[in-house]
Amino acid sequence: MCSCMVALVQPADTRLLALPEARWAAVSTAAFLLALPLQLLGGTAWLWGPLYAAAYLAGGWEPALEGLRALRGKTLDVDLLMIVAALGAASIGQVMDGALLIVIFATSGAMEALATARTEDSVRGLLGLAPPTATQLHPVRGAEGEGEREETVEAGALAIGDVILVRPGERVGADGRVLDGASDIDQATITGEPLPVPKAVGDEVFAGTLNGTGALRVRVERDPSDTVIARVVALVEEASRTKAPTQLFVERIEHRYALGMVAATVLVFAVPLAFGADLTGALLRAMTFMIVASPCAVVLATMPPLLSAIANAGRHGVLIKSAVVMERLGQTDRIAYDKTGTLTEGTPHLTKILPEPGFSENELLLLAAAAEHRSEHPLARAIVAAARELPRGESPGQAYDFRSAPGCGVTATVAGREVAVGSPERLGEGAAVPDTDGTAVVVRVDGVRAGWLLLADRLRPGAPAAVTALNRLTTAPPVLLTGDNPRAAHAVAERTGIPSDGVRAGLLPHEKAEAVRDLGGRVLLVGDGVNDAPALAAAHTGIAMGRAGSDLALETADGVLVHDDLTAVPKAVALSRRARRLVVQNLCLAGAFIGVLVVWDLAGHLPLPLGVAGHEGSTILVGLNGLRLLRESAWRE
Numbered sequence: 001m002c003s004c005m006v007a008l009v010q011p012a013d014t015r016l017l018a019l020p021e022a023r024w025a026a027v028s029t030a031a032f033l034l035a036l037p038l039q040l041l042g043g044t045a046w047l048w049g050p051l052y053a054a055a056y057l058a059g060g061w062e063p064a065l066e067g068l069r070a071l072r073g074k075t076l077d078v079d080l081l082m083i084v085a086a087l088g089a090a091s092i093g094q095v096m097d098g099a100l101l102i103v104i105f106a107t108s109g110a111m112e113a114l115a116t117a118r119t120e121d122s123v124r125g126l127l128g129l130a131p132p133t134a135t136q137l138h139p140v141r142g143a144e145g146e147g148e149r150e151e152t153v154e155a156g157a158l159a160i161g162d163v164i165l166v167r168p169g170e171r172v173g174a175d176g177r178v179l180d181g182a183s184d185i186d187q188a189t190i191t192g193e194p195l196p197v198p199k200a201v202g203d204e205v206f207a208g209t210l211n212g213t214g215a216l217r218v219r220v221e222r223d224p225s226d227t228v229i230a231r232v233v234a235l236v237e238e239a240s241r242t243k244a245p246t247q248l249f250v251e252r253i254e255h256r257y258a259l260g261m262v263a264a265t266v267l268v269f270a271v272p273l274a275f276g277a278d279l280t281g282a283l284l285r286a287m288t289f290m291i292v293a294s295p296c297a298v299v300l301a302t303m304p305p306l307l308s309a310i311a312n313a314g315r316h317g318v319l320i321k322s323a324v325v326m327e328r329l330g331q332t333d334r335i336a337y338d339k340t341g342t343l344t345e346g347t348p349h350l351t352k353i354l355p356e357p358g359f360s361e362n363e364l365l366l367l368a369a370a371a372e373h374r375s376e377h378p379l380a381r382a383i384v385a386a387a388r389e390l391p392r393g394e395s396p397g398q399a400y401d402f403r404s405a406p407g408c409g410v411t412a413t414v415a416g417r418e419v420a421v422g423s424p425e426r427l428g429e430g431a432a433v434p435d436t437d438g439t440a441v442v443v444r445v446d447g448v449r450a451g452w453l454l455l456a457d458r459l460r461p462g463a464p465a466a467v468t469a470l471n472r473l474t475t476a477p478p479v480l481l482t483g484d485n486p487r488a489a490h491a492v493a494e495r496t497g498i499p500s501d502g503v504r505a506g507l508l509p510h511e512k513a514e515a516v517r518d519l520g521g522r523v524l525l526v527g528d529g530v531n532d533a534p535a536l537a538a539a540h541t542g543i544a545m546g547r548a549g550s551d552l553a554l555e556t557a558d559g560v561l562v563h564d565d566l567t568a569v570p571k572a573v574a575l576s577r578r579a580r581r582l583v584v585q586n587l588c589l590a591g592a593f594i595g596v597l598v599v600w601d602l603a604g605h606l607p608l609p610l611g612v613a614g615h616e617g618s619t620i621l622v623g624l625n626g627l628r629l630l631r632e633s634a635w636r637e
Contacts, residue, residue: 027059088290094609100616135164138150138151155207156224160222162220172209180201183213185210262290291612297589321559333522352452356450367417368443379439398414410422423441438454470573542557543561543569578629
């Protein structure tokens, strides 16, 4: 039986051995498999008896203890009933049958514990963990002046205000802000950004991200228990503890069902006895009834599929916060999207070069990039980035006399010519602005217009495919909710396949929330998790882009796209629907098994071993069916 669990675990997964439920189930199974052949081969009872006793003890002590605790709280636990049934079977000489019941029951519990453990492991492994130690800097004063002493400390012992040193190639030990130094940091595990991010004095850094080639002095700004990674891990643990509505409904009726089952068991025992049946036969039938009528498979029907789906989604960059969310995600009937930072990358890119006569495209771009090289404006960075993609060897030369005017642009002397790059209105070219869905920047050389650079926010590579895939899963057309201007909004909608009548532009944050409520139905909102927070809270389900791991992205939304991959959203919705289908399948399967076995026991004569095999076999079948969603193929389907 334990081989079923082992088959579900990848070779590199050592978490199984750390699960007490799995260890006790393995011990119980081993004792049973040693005792069974000794008994069947005619060995003496003192050989196989202690082994059966070990199987009972190893597999039954924990559910018996939990059942007694529940009974102390005036709740009749099904686990306790199964232990009573196993002991009852042993009391009338059916020792092997009772041991089989214990073994399979313990295996079922280990499988559910495995699903929960795999959920935590998958997401923790995805996000990575902060390093265990950090290099703390302490100010010292000596004869040669002030300096700093280095000390290796536990990362968890750092406090707000401490200063740490992050050497090249090391992982950042705490969330904080750069005091000194410059470097590029790979923070894909937190924000999903594919390229290292430049960090300089004043920039924020996150625990667990990987430093590049520069050394950084960082002031700690968050307690280790409140870092982005710590909060995400806490959310994962909370997700494993939550219960979906279906599970809560099952548990509500479980207590009443258990009481009814005990009453029915008493009747099954007492009525035949009153009509002259022998004591052993009546007790055996009653024990068989208690076993086959127990709703173990029903109780196990809900959580394994949902927890498996959470684990699978987590491995692929979708952090689902709870089983409630996973069940609700599949009920989505309409999708609403934010634009900037969600369907688009949120940063400008050069889309077109329009040179005036006398200038080539490359010449115009190189002149503009040389003038903008020292500017920190996002448009300037986009122009410089585009120039870097040109073939090497093309260069207008060094820029001198750089001057920047906020809101206007920059001017510089490049190769002996005065180059001005900036706002058409501020540079006197407002009347000639070309038609564009983005931003037009004018380039003037020696006071004469040399051409235009058109920039726009670029669609995320997977945005059109994600919108199309989600459209197939919903009944209502998608909508676009944005604070941007209508022209830019309609351009993005057209390129992603969103109907023009579904575009709502120029919305403030509270207006986005009102728009979500006005849509009605079960709306899934995909946003960037910052200015979309009210709308994420108003939606039936909200998924945030994992940008910067902000509080709003992690706390307001129901799920987070860790890698900012929009194509993962339709896969997560489809996975949720498969999980819900498996829950229904499991409930039907469990109900059918219970019904058939109960009728067989009441109307005929159901052998106890067959009753145990049928009941616990259905429990294992339901558990295995639920854990199917752990497979890699479940995400791709």
